[in-house]
Amino acid sequence: MAQERARLRLVDVAEEAGVSIAAASRALSGSAGVSDVIAQRVREVAERMGYVANVHARTLAAGPARASGCSCTRSATPTSPRSPAVCCGSVPGRG
Numbered sequence: 001m002a003q004e005r006a007r008l009r010l011v012d013v014a015e016e017a018g019v020s021i022a023a024a025s026r027a028l029s030g031s032a033g034v035s036d037v038i039a040q041r042v043r044e045v046a047e048r049m050g051y052v053a054n055v056h057a058r059t060l061a062a063g064p065a066r067a068s069g070c071s072c073t074r075s076a077t078p079t080s081p082r083s084p085a086v087c088c089g090s091v092p093g094r095g
Contacts, residue, residue: 008051017045028053 014024019038026034027042028051034042045051 008049010051010053013042013046013049013051016049017042 010024010028011021013028014021017024017038019027019042023034023038024042024046026032027039028046030039
């Protein structure tokens with residue numbers, strides 16, 4: 001199966017290995033639920049095809065990072081009288 005590297009998707013690897021997309025995903029991530037034989041076959045097919053996981057897709061699939069950031073000045077100003085302790089406090093309900 002000759003495909004351009006940029007267009008190769010997990011579904012292509014799964015199809016070539018003869019497994020479901022879920023099984024291919026588990027095999028490549030090292031998750032439980034796939035036999036050693038299937039996992040090895042999927043890894044070999046992925047390597048032969050030149051499959052590289054899309055980090056952006058993986059991040060989206062993982063869900064929200066539950067992280068937030070904040071930038072505060074060292075001292076209060078007339079337009080921003082709050083202290084860093086106030087503006088950089090915890091987000092309610094998020095820890």
